[in-house]
Every structure is written in structure tokens, then in C-alpha cells.
Amino acid sequence: MILTTHKTPLFASEKAPGATRNRVLNVAEQLFAERGLHAVSIRDITRAAGVNLGAINYHFGSKERLIGAVFERRIAPISEERLRALEAAEKTAGDVPPTLEAVLDAMFRPTVEQAMDPERGGATFGKLMVRCFVEPHTAVEEVMRRYLDPVVRRFDTVLMCVKPNLTAEDVLWRMHLLIGALHQSLLLWDRTLPDGRTLRMEPETYLKRFLAFAKTAFHASIPEA
Amino acid sequence: MILTTHKTPLFASEKAPGATRNRVLNVAEQLFAERGLHAVSIRDITRAAGVNLGAINYHFGSKERLIGAVFERRIAPISEERLRALEAAEKTAGDVPPTLEAVLDAMFRPTVEQAMDPERGGATFGKLMVRCFVEPHTAVEEVMRRYLDPVVRRFDTVLMCVKPNLTAEDVLWRMHLLIGALHQSLLLWDRTLPDGRTLRMEPETYLKRFLAFAKTAFHASIPEA
DNA sequence: GTTAAAATCATACGAACGTATGAATCATAC
DNA sequence: GTATGATTCATACGTTCGTATGATTTTAAC
Numbered sequence: 001m002i003l004t005t006h007k008t009p010l011f012a013s014e015k016a017p018g019a020t021r022n023r024v025l026n027v028a029e030q031l032f033a034e035r036g037l038h039a040v041s042i043r044d045i046t047r048a049a050g051v052n053l054g055a056i057n058y059h060f061g062s063k064e065r066l067i068g069a070v071f072e073r074r075i076a077p078i079s080e081e082r083l084r085a086l087e088a089a090e091k092t093a094g095d096v097p098p099t100l101e102a103v104l105d106a107m108f109r110p111t112v113e114q115a116m117d118p119e120r121g122g123a124t125f126g127k128l129m130v131r132c133f134v135e136p137h138t139a140v141e142e143v144m145r146r147y148l149d150p151v152v153r154r155f156d157t158v159l160m161c162v163k164p165n166l167t168a169e170d171v172l173w174r175m176h177l178l179i180g181a182l183h184q185s186l187l188l189w190d191r192t193l194p195d196g197r198t199l200r201m202e203p204e205t206y207l208k209r210f211l212a213f214a215k216t217a218f219h220a221s222i223p224e225a
Numbered sequence: 226m227i228l229t230t231h232k233t234p235l236f237a238s239e240k241a242p243g244a245t246r247n248r249v250l251n252v253a254e255q256l257f258a259e260r261g262l263h264a265v266s267i268r269d270i271t272r273a274a275g276v277n278l279g280a281i282n283y284h285f286g287s288k289e290r291l292i293g294a295v296f297e298r299r300i301a302p303i304s305e306e307r308l309r310a311l312e313a314a315e316k317t318a319g320d321v322p323p324t325l326e327a328v329l330d331a332m333f334r335p336t337v338e339q340a341m342d343p344e345r346g347g348a349t350f351g352k353l354m355v356r357c358f359v360e361p362h363t364a365v366e367e368v369m370r371r372y373l374d375p376v377v378r379r380f381d382t383v384l385m386c387v388k389p390n391l392t393a394e395d396v397l398w399r400m401h402l403l404i405g406a407l408h409q410s411l412l413l414w415d416r417t418l419p420d421g422r423t424l425r426m427e428p429e430t431y432l433k434r435f436l437a438f439a440k441t442a443f444h445a446s447i448p449e450a
Numbered sequence: 451g452t453t454a455a456a457a458t459c460a461t462a463c464g465a466a467c468g469t470a471t472g473a474a475t476c477a478t479a480c
Numbered sequence: 481g482t483a484t485g486a487t488t489c490a491t492a493c494g495t496t497c498g499t500a501t502g503a504t505t506t507t508a509a510c
Contacts, residue, residue, distance in 0.1 A: 020458080034361075036360045042499090043496080052459050052460080053459085053499095054457095054459070054501095055459095057498080133412075134355055135359075136260065136264075172418070172424065180412075182405070183409065184405020184406075185402055187359065193397070194374045216442055216445035219441065221437065223437045278489085279470085279471095279490090280487090282468080288467095288469090454509090455507085458503105459504065463499085466498105467497075470493080471490105471491085471493095473490085474487105474490095475489080476487070478484085478485085479483085479484080479485100480483080
């Protein structure tokens with residue numbers, strides 16, 4: 001019996017499969033990053049994407065779920081990369097804990113590299129991520145819990161071995177300070193400052209400098225009392 | 226000629242002057258900090274404040290202007306404090322530039338102390354400020370430009386004397402990283418983490434630790450190439 | 451071609467939005 | 481008292497919001 005069924009269709013039209021869905025995701029990411037989650041209506045998105053108003057509710061169910069989908073598309077690979085890099089660092093280190101440098105690299109390199117790669121959202125997603133951290137949205141919070149919490153917990157555990165002189169609270173607190181620093185720099189990445197300057201730099205330079213900053217900051221001794 | 230006019234009226238009612246205006250400001254600050262600028266309607270505010278719907282447009286002109294007023298009420302004193310503290314540090318130092326520690330203290334102490342003082346908005350305003358940084362709003366941007374730009378420019382200049390081995394871009398970039406770190410910690414100040422922990426600590430402890438973090442981070446050497 | 455599912459479309463609904471208006475109420479000055 | 485300005489109030493306007501619906505078009509399998 002010969003089955004002529006093919007799962008991957010030969011496109012009769014010029015349109016790629018999921019073209020509408022993807023265009024909506026891209027445009028939504030762009031607009032959300034530029035104006036904020038609440039300030040963008042689904043009409044803004046469908047208009048800019050050149051698709052029908054109903055497209056969003058058809059493909060995503062609701063605006064809420066669209067926001068979740070936009071965020072998840074980028075955060076999922078980052079979380080995986082982070083955990084993979086951390087594991088690699090542990091493997092390299094062998095029986096002793098990995099170096100602080102290696103752990104911080106595993107934590108921040110995935111985000112920075114993604115934020116510098118136009119194919120994966122570039123600076124746009126960087127800004128969106130900051131918004132998702134700040135603007136409370138049920139759908140986003142669920143996605144963040146699912147992807148980010150395990151990462152933070154995992155890194156937290158390792159870092160306590162790397163820096164045994166710090167308490168658990170110290171480690172967590174410093175980690176969050178660095179995440180905040182990262183976000184701020186992503187937010188300002190392509191913004192022109194009041195004096196006309198910009199903070200843009202080469203991706204590799206950025207990564208090196210940020211990691212140097214992070215490593216030094218993390219080594220700060222705890223003040224007495 | 227005896228004028229019996231008095232500018233400060235003896236209140237016939239129990240209501241303080243500007244009571245409605247102030248209640249609106251307080252409630253709006255609270256709600257904006259909790260839910261974000263765009264997610265709060267003026268009906269939410271007037272309902273929570275127990276005042277008439279028209280009160281906001283009567284006292285502030287528009288929602289936009291209310292947002293500006295809420296933000297300005299807190300950021301103005303902070304900006305003044307920062308500049309005053311920086312001047313004091315320069316005076317103390319005499320002919321040489323002030324220490325990095327003193328400059329960072331002048332920059333961050335006002336915000337932290339305000340964020341710890343319930344009388345001046347406490348943690349609520351800390352969160353609101355983060356939102357104002359992230360959510361673009363015409364009225365807020367104008368206020369931020371007016372108050373924050375001069376401060377950053379002034380500190381920038383001084384810091385370049387304090388750390389002459391850094392370029393202007395380095396100084397600016399590190400300053401923004403630290404501002405991001407500060408904001409993140411304000412945002413998380415009273416948030417319960419997934420494991421039930423919190424990052425709350427004594428104000429004086431917080432300030433000491435953050436300044437130690439900032440000072441160390443700022444001293445980080447620039448990576449080669 | 452026929453058929454059924456998937457996708458797109460124009461359109462409508464009720465709710466909530468920011469703002470404006472004019473009457474009612476209050477406080478103060480004479 | 482009366483007059484005047486400041487404030488509060490109930491209410492209405494036009495717009496935009498997210499979502500739902502049913503018709504229409506497109507796609508893929510036979």
C-alpha cells in the first residue's frame with residue numbers, strides 16, 4: 001500500500017506555513033518592546049502586521065495568551081542555554097565547584113548573545129524582557145515562573161558552593177542586582193542619551209565588560225554589622 | 226489700613242486644604258506602583274480614593290498630568306538631595322576630587338533612604354520609579370529629563386575626575402548598570418520569592434551592602450581589547 | 451472535481467476608557 | 481445676610497478596547 005500522504009506540504013501558495021502566526025509574533029514583540037504591554041492594542045498589532053483583526057484570537061486565543069507566547073518564544077531557549085552552560089561548567093571543573101567566572105558566564109552570555117542577534121529578536125527582545133519583569137501580567141508571570149525560577153534556583157545552589165563565605169540571601173540578592181544591571185543596559189542599548197551619545201558597543205566587548213563588572217561586583221566583601 | 230484678609234484659612238470643616246488632591250496623589254502612587262501606569266484607570270484611582278470621577282481632571286487636568294505630578298513629587302527632592310550631597314562631598318575633599326565612595330553615596334543614599342521611609346512613599350515609590358523608567362509616558366519623560374538629566378550629567382563629570390582611567394562612556398555605562406541594579410532591588414524589596422523567602426533587610430544594612438557592591442563594581446578594571 | 455478542515459475576512463457587541471459639562475455644594479469675604 | 485470663587489458631584493459623549501460570530505476563502509486529501 002502506497003501512502004501518498006506527506007506531512008510537510010508542498011506549498012501551493014507562496015506563503016510559508018504559519019506565516020500569519022509568525023508575523024504576528026514578530027510585530028507584537030516589536031510593538032510590546034517599544035510601547036509596553038498595556039499600551040499596545042491587538043488592533044495596533046494586526047494593523048502593523050497587515051493581518052485581520054481576528055487573527056490574534058484565532059491563533060492565540062486572547063491577547064493575554066499572545067503576550068505569553070511572545071515572551072516564551074525567546075525565554076525558553078535562553079533558559080535551556082543557561083542550564084546547559086552551567087552543566088558544562090560543572091563538568092569542566094570536575095570534583096571542585098566551577099569558577100565564579102564560568103558560572104556568571106553561563107548565566108549572562110545566553111541573554112547577551114541573544115540580545116545582540118537580530119535573528120533572535122536582538123535588542124528588541126532585550127527591552128521586552130525588561131518590560132515583562134516590571135509590568136505584571138498574569139500570562140507572563142506564569143511563563144516566567146515556569147522558565148526562570150528553576151534557573152535561578154539552580155544557579156543559586158551552585159553559587160553558594162562557589163562562594164561559601166556568602167549567605168544564601170547574599171547570593172540571591174547579588175544575583176538579582178546583576179540581573180537588574182543587565183536589564184538596564186539592554187534597555188539603554190540603542191537609546192540615544194540626552195547629550196546625543198549612545199551606549200552601544202560591539203557584542204563581544206559588551207559581554208567581556210559586563211562579565212568583568214559582574215565578577216568584580218560579586219566578589220565584593222560584605223560590610224561589617 | 227487694616228486688612229482682615231488671611232491667606233491661611235481657619236478651617237470650618239475638618240478637611241485639610243488640598244485633602245482631595247493629596248489623597249488622589251497617594252492612591253495613584255500606590256496603584257501605579259502595583260499595577261503599572263497604563264493598567265490603572267482614573268476610575269480605579271477615584272474609586273479607591275473615595276473621590277468623584279471628575280476630581281482628577283479638575284485638580285490635574287488629565288491623567289497624563291497626574292502621572293507627571295505623582296512622579297515629580299518624589300523625584301524632585303531626590304534630585305536636590307543628590308546634588309547637595311555631591312557638593313558637600315566636593316567641599317569636604319577640598320582641592321582633590323572626592324572619593325569614589327563619597328560620590329556613590331551621594332548618588333544612591335537619597336533614593337534608598339526615601340525608599341525606606343514610609344512617609345515619603347517608601348517601597349511603593351521605589352517600584353513606581355522603576356516603572357517610570359521602563360514604561361514610556363510623555364509626561365514622565367518630561368519630568369525625568371528635567372530632574373534626572375542634570376544629575377546624571379553632573380555626577381558623570383565628577384566621576385571622570387575620580388576615575389580618570391575610565392573613558393566617559395565607561396563611567397556612564399557603569400553608572401547605568403548600578404542604577405539598574407538599584408531599581409531591581411527596589412522592585413524586589415517586598416516581593417516574596419518562589420521559595421517563600423524575601424530580600425528585605427534593615428535600611429542601614431541595605432545601604433551599606435549596596436554601596437559596597439557599587440563601589441567594588443565601579444572599580445572593576447576594563448578587560449583588554 | 452468533491453470534500454472537509456484550516457485559515458482569513460468583515461462586522462458587531464458590550465464594556466471600559468479619558469474627558470467634558472453644568473448643576474449643586476462648600477468656604478470665604480463683604 | 482448676600483455674593484463669589486473654589487470645589488464636588490452626577491451624568492453624558494465619543495472613542496477604543498478585547499472578544500465573538502458567521503460568512504468566505506484557501507488548503508490538502510481523496
